[in-house]
Amino acid sequence: MSRLPLVIAPDPVLKKKTEAVADIDDDVRRLMDDMVETMYAERGMGLAAPQVGILKRVFVMDVGADGGERRLMKLANPEIVWASEETKFYEEGCLSIPGQFAEVERPAAVKVRYLDYDGEVREIEDDGVLAVCAQHEIDHLDGVLFVDHLSTLKRNMFLRKSKKFKKDRERDQAKESA
Numbered sequence: 374m375s376r377l378p379l380v381i382a383p384d385p386v387l388k389k390k391t392e393a394v395a396d397i398d399d400d401v402r403r404l405m406d407d408m409v410e411t412m413y414a415e416r417g418m419g420l421a422a423p424q425v426g427i428l429k430r431v432f433v434m435d436v437g438a439d440g441g442e443r444r445l446m447k448l449a450n451p452e453i454v455w456a457s458e459e460t461k462f463y464e465e466g467c468l469s470i471p472g473q474f475a476e477v478e479r480p481a482a483v484k485v486r487y488l489d490y491d492g493e494v495r496e497i498e499d500d501g502v503l504a505v506c507a508q509h510e511i512d513h514l515d516g517v518l519f520v521d522h523l524s525t526l527k528r529n530m531f532l533r534k535s536k537k538f539k540k541d542r543e544r545d546q547a548k549e550s551a
Contacts, residue, residue, distance in 0.1 A: 374403075374410045377425040381539040382470045382518060383532050387423055391430045391514045394449040397492035401431065405447040405490060408433045417468045419506045421513030424469050432510035436502045444503070451487035451511055454496070456480035463505045465519045470535045477522045479508050 380386055394401050404427065412420040412433055419434035430450045437444040461481040466474040482500035485507050489495045497503065509519055520528040 374406045376414050377407050377411045379411070379415065379468055380424055380426050381542070382467075382520075382535045384469075384539075386426055386428070387469055387513070387518060388516045389423065389428055390516045391421075391423060391428045393430050394488070397449055397488055397490065401429070401449060402490060404429065404431060405433055405449075409435075409445065409447065412468075415468050418502075419510045420468060421510045423513050423516075430514050432514065434503070434506045434510060436506050446497075447490045448485075448487040448507075448510075449489075451485050451507065451514070453483050453508070453511060454486045455484040455498075457482040457500070463502075465505065465509055467509070467519055469513075470518065470520060470531055471538050473520075473531045473534060475519065475523055475527065475531070477509075477519050479505060479522075483508060485511070 404422065408420050408422065408425060408431070411425060412435070418436050419432060421432040422429045431448070432451065433445070433447050435443055435445040457480045459481040460478050462476045462478050464474050465477045482498065483504045484496055484498040486494065486496045512519070520531045523531070
C-alpha cells in the first residue's frame with residue numbers, strides 16, 4: 374500500500390463525474406487499499422477516488438475511525454437506491470477543502486447498493502454518520518463538493534480559503550524539495 378497525494382479544491386478534477394468500475398480486479402483493490410492508507414494518514418472518515426485524482430466510482434470510509442470502533446468499508450459503483458423524505462443538517466468537512474466545516478442538509482436516511490472489495494453486490498441502510506458520509510462521498514463521484522450545497526457567498530468564501538491553503542502548501546513543498 375502507498376499513500377496517494379490529495380487533490381485540493383478548486384482543482385477541476387473534483388468537478389468531474391467518474392466512470393463506473395467494470396469489475397473488481399487487483400488494480401481496483403490496490404486503489405482501495407491505497408485510498409484507505411491515505412484516508413487514515415489524513416485523519417479522514419471518507420475518501421473518494423477523485424480526491425486522489427482518479428476518476429473511478431470508488432470510495433472508502435470508516436465512520437468509526439476517529440477513536441471509535443473501526444467500520445472500514447470499500448465501495449465501488451455505489452448508488453443511492455432509497456433516500457428518506459426527512460432531512461437533517463450535519464456538520465461536514467472535506468479532505469479536499471482542508472479546515473473548512475459547514476452545516477449541510479441531506480436526507481436523514483439512505484440505502485446504498487455497491488460492489489464490495491470482493492466484487493459482491495451489497496446494500497447498506499443507515500440514518501447516522503454512515504449515511505452522511507456515504508452521501509458526501511457519492512457526491513464526490515458525481516463532481517459535487519459539500520460546499521455546492523451552500524449559498525454562493527459561503528461557497529466562494531470556502532473555496533478562496535482552500536485556494537490559499539493549496540498555494541501555501543505548494544510553496545512549502547517547493548521549499549522542502551529545494
